[in-house]
Amino acid sequence: MDRLPKWADAVLVPLLSIVIAFVLSGIVIAAIGENPLNALMIMIDGGLGSTYGWGYTLYYATNFMFTGLAVAVAFHASLFNIGGDGQAQLGGLGVALACLFIPWPNWWLALIGATAAAALFGAAWAAIPALLQAKRGSHIVITTIMFNFIGAGLMLYVLKHFLKPTGSQDPSSADFPAHLELPKLGEILGAVGIPFSKDPPVNVTLLIALAACFLVWVLIWHTRFGFALRAFGKSEPAARYAGISPVRITMGAMLISGALAGMMSINNVMGEAQRLVLNSSEGAGFIGIAVALMGRSHPLGVLLASILFGFLYQGGAELSMWTSIPPQLIWVIQALVILFTGALDNMVRIPVAAAFRKFGKRRT
Amino acid sequence: MAMGDPQGRQATAAPATSVPVLELRGISKAFGPVQANKDISLQVARGAIHGIIGENGAGKSTLMSILYGFYKADAGEILINGKVTHIPDSQSAIRAGIGMVFQHFKLVQNFTVLENVVLGAEEGALLGPSLAKARKVLTHLAQEYELHVDPDALIENLSVGHQQRVEILKALYRQADILILDEPTGVLTPAEADHLFRILANLKREGKTIILITHKLREIMEITDSVSVMRRGQMTTTVKTAETNPEQLAELMVGRKVLLRVEKQPATPGRTVLEVQDLRVKDRFGVERLKGVSLHVRAGEILGIAGVAGNGQTELLEVLGGFATGTGTVRMNDKPIDLSGRHSDGQSRRRDGIAHVPEDRQRLGLIMDFTAWENIAFGYHNDPAYQKNRFIMDNARLLRETAAKMQRFDVRPPDPRLAAKNFSGGNQQKIVVAREIERNPDLLLIGQPTRGVDIGAIEFIHQQIVKLRDAGKAILLVSVELDEILSLSDRVAVMFDGRIMGERIPGETDERELGLLMAGMNGKAA
Structure with missing residues (x-):
């Protein structure tokens, strides 16, 4: 009954949540004897104060855009895909296989091939839980979270037995051929005359992530499939009345979701590490859930939330480098942001709505 | 044992006949910007059957929810037997002698009739004595009011009409003096409805007061002594039933003349x-x-x-x-x-x-979170006419078409971008009917x-x-x-x-x- 104006819903509420999370973090930092303002300055300076900092922030943001979009697409179909992390790791396997075993003539053909492989492997890993949900009614939350563990085990097995170069002690694949290295954002921007640090790993994948944001927006709000997907997500009985097949939507949404999660690996596996390591996704699949929640499952919201979380990652790394704040505390800050923007959204929304009602009454 | 002692309320033994058993003074209730009840005053005489009639959203249910302690009124007071009574929750309502029979029954399906009647009004830690007492009371009530139900039958095995009787028995067991029935005949066959009306007449004869909420004019005319008409949160009229007629009541409800019969020519059926x-x-x-x-x-x-x-x-x-x-x-x-x-x-x-x-x-029929234009497309979203090309839907065309349909079917407000849940029931139905008929x-x-x-x-x-x-x-x-x-x-x-x-x-x-x-x-x- 009480509805917020669009701008307040999209901007004010998340912003207030972030401020509260930061204030609470500040109290924790003060409690361990560090200066919270100083810590904030270090984070901002390290994450956003230079093109070097921006480079890292955007690198992380690229990961989160893919995993965030993955969760968002499934959300629209009322499916909670918690398996983004496993799907991203399997996507990494696809990238590694494509880069190691296909003799690509140049990086951009390899990028196309690796993107397709990443999407395919990610989608395949999502397909099994999707099928179990669609045909057998096994709850997707349970199956996808179990598939994260199975995926992690599978990756260890594949790396140890097939991809690890003989004689190596490290469960990771051989380095990809050098000519497949993706152009860094610094190089691309440098070519058009914009000075940008070439050191951070942010690369051409960022552009693919931005394109993915746009394409997901088109998919969800401008295609028949997106229409059916949203209808199914809002009301399954109504979707059945309209002749929308639950099996088709569940499968379609989860395959797209898995493909997006898998595509994250072109950024970290091909763009940064240039080899496949154990736990390549480093939990980015889970951050995707927070990103999608905070971004209200809208691609633009996902984009902005990704940058925020990229900043938290990069700023947090700087913080542990320059202060005696232990790295665990960075997780506390990130967890607080997730808690307030995702889980405790109503805690902020309801008072804001009440304030708007009061203010609105006085005005009329 | 939250419901309290059924005997614990004030005695009803001294009905001063001139004092109305129930009186509402200036009841107002707003939900956000919506004024659901506006300055409602009402007097109901002891032993009367009083009808409350009005369109959906007129505020009938809100008013009864206030009376039963579900909502707190923003202003106004409730008088029971001439005494100002605060009803902050349903237990207070029961103590004040108010019983409610909801449109959707609140019965435990796999409990027996007896267990349902006692539920919430148990006395002591052991069930046995309460059940024995309830069995006696039920036998008595059944004879007195034609309220026959097998006390040991499971609710799930009872017909809807019998389930409703259990609801009435529950209220009477709690010594309800004022019985509110919300759309009681919606689920009944005509014969069951007739039986219900006989029960209500018996209750009235024994001095109980009955408030009947309905949108069926025929029932109002058939059984009530007086009737109040609600419209847009206000109580517009209270009249003696004998002094009015269905056409007048319909007009009072809607605010204009209404055709109660459908005008149509004889059919000419084909193949x-x-x-x-x-x-x-x-x-x-x-x-x-x-x-x-x-x-x-x-x-x-x-x-x-x-x-x-x-x-x-x-x-x-x-x-x-x-x-x-x-x-x-x-x-x-x-x-x-x-x-x-x-x-x-x-x-x-x-x-x-x-x-x-x-x-x-x-x-x-509708996706409540979808806008009107999306609901007009719903089910027909694969129609080639609604596509711009192989991949993209023609949302702009749908918007235009929806605006035209809303005009033709008089959907109010005629805003294709408004979510379905923000339309009234009638306008929601017009959207569905427009979508299906215009195909x-x-x-x-x-x-x-x-x-x-x-x-x-x-x-x-x-x-x-x-x-x-x-x-x-x-x-x-x-x-x-x-x-x-x-x-x-x-x-x-x-x-x-x-x-x-x-x-x-x-x-x-x-x-x-x-x-x-x-x-x-x-x-x-x-």
Whole structure:
């Protein structure tokens, strides 16, 4: 009954949540004897104060855009895909296989091939839980979270037995051929005359992530499939009345979701590490859930939330480098942001709505 | 033992006849910007049956919820027997002698009648004494008021009419003095409704006060002593029932003159559009819900399916609409259609020329979070006319088309970008009806077309159905409102327990005969 104006819903509420999370973090930092303002300055300076900092922030943001979009697409179909992390790791396997075993003539053909492989492997890993949900009614939350563990085990097995170069002690694949290295954002921007640090790993994948944001927006709000997907997500009985097949939507949404999660690996596996390591996704699949929640499952919201979380990652790394704040505390800050923007959204929304009602009454 | 001692309330032994048993003074209640009740004052005399009538959203339910302690009024006071009484929760209402029979019963299905009656009014830690006492009280009440129910029967085995009696018994067991009934006849057969009215008359004779909330003018005229009309949150009039008539009440409810009868020419039926033979449907528990239904609908006629809710009408619509499976033969325009669900769904039915206004518009017919234009596309979103190219939908065209449809069907407010949930019930239904009728289908399935729809919109929707018929289309109408069936249909088929009990022509039958058929008795015998 009480509805917020669009701008307040999209901007004010998340912003207030972030401020509260930061204030609470500040109290924790003060409690361990560090200066919270100083810590904030270090984070901002390290994450956003230079093109070097921006480079890292955007690198992380690229990961989160893919995993965030993955969760968002499934959300629209009322499916909670918690398996983004496993799907991203399997996507990494696809990238590694494509880069190691296909003799690509140049990086951009390899990028196309690796993107397709990443999407395919990610989608395949999502397909099994999707099928179990669609045909057998096994709850997707349970199956996808179990598939994260199975995926992690599978990756260890594949790396140890097939991809690890003989004689190596490290469960990771051989380095990809050098000519497949993706152009860094610094190089691309440098070519058009914009000075940008070439050191951070942010690369051409960022552009693919931005394109993915746009394409997901088109998919969800401008295609028949997106229409059916949203209808199914809002009301399954109504979707059945309209002749929308639950099996088709569940499968379609989860395959797209898995493909997006898998595509994250072109950024970290091909763009940064240039080899496949154990736990390549480093939990980015889970951050995707927070990103999608905070971004209200809208691609633009996902984009902005990704940058925020990229900043938290990069700023947090700087913080542990320059202060005696232990790295665990960075997780506390990130967890607080997730808690307030995702889980405790109503805690902020309801008072804001009440304030708007009061203010609105006085005005009329 | 939260409900407290049934004996604990003030004695009702001293009814000063001049003091109204219930008085409301200046009750107001707002939900955000919506003023649900505005300065409502009302006096109900002891031993009266007082009707409250009004359109959906007029504020009847809000007012009764305030009286029963579910909501707190923003302003105003409640007087019981002349004393100002605060009712912060339902237990206080019970202590003040108010009993409520809800439209949707609040019974534990796998408890016996006795257990349900005692539930919440147990005395002491052991159940035995309470049950024994309740058994005695129930026997007494049954004799006094014709409220016969087997105390040891499980609720799930009782008919709807009997379940309602249990609700009344619950209230009486808690020594209710003022009984509020919210739309009590919506789920009853005419015979059951008659029995209920006899019970109410008995209660009245014993000095109980009854408040009857309904939108059926006939019931008001039949049983009430006085009636209050609510409109847009205000109590517009309170009159003695004997001094008014249905036309006047309808006008007071809607605020303008309303046509209570549907005006239509005799039908000129053509070829058979839909032919159903031996249609059987099982639910997910394997229970047969349709037990061999055969019927046909011709072009240019309305076949009405009468019956008490839950006798297979829902299953009939679902299987014809393509989202339930069944066995038998169904021919649409002489072409057999698939009932197994393997080669058909809601989409293929629409391609076969079947449009469907489902019984439950909020659960099936609309996506409540979708905008009006998205709901107009809903179900027809694959229509090539709505696509810009192979991939992209033509949202702009849908917006334009929706605006035009909203204009033609007088949907208010005519804003295609407003979410369905923000329209009133009647306007929601107009959106569904506009979507389905404007596809110009060969066959329209329409279930409960005016359930929860205000009188003004009912008139409009009925006219649209007749207009479609006159355009030579076949219409299968399912409704639990006998009045609606009788005034719209060209033929009436009565369903009971998954079977068609018989077919009648509206002009050649009456409610009594149909009522017997609806109760499963062969009308010819009566």
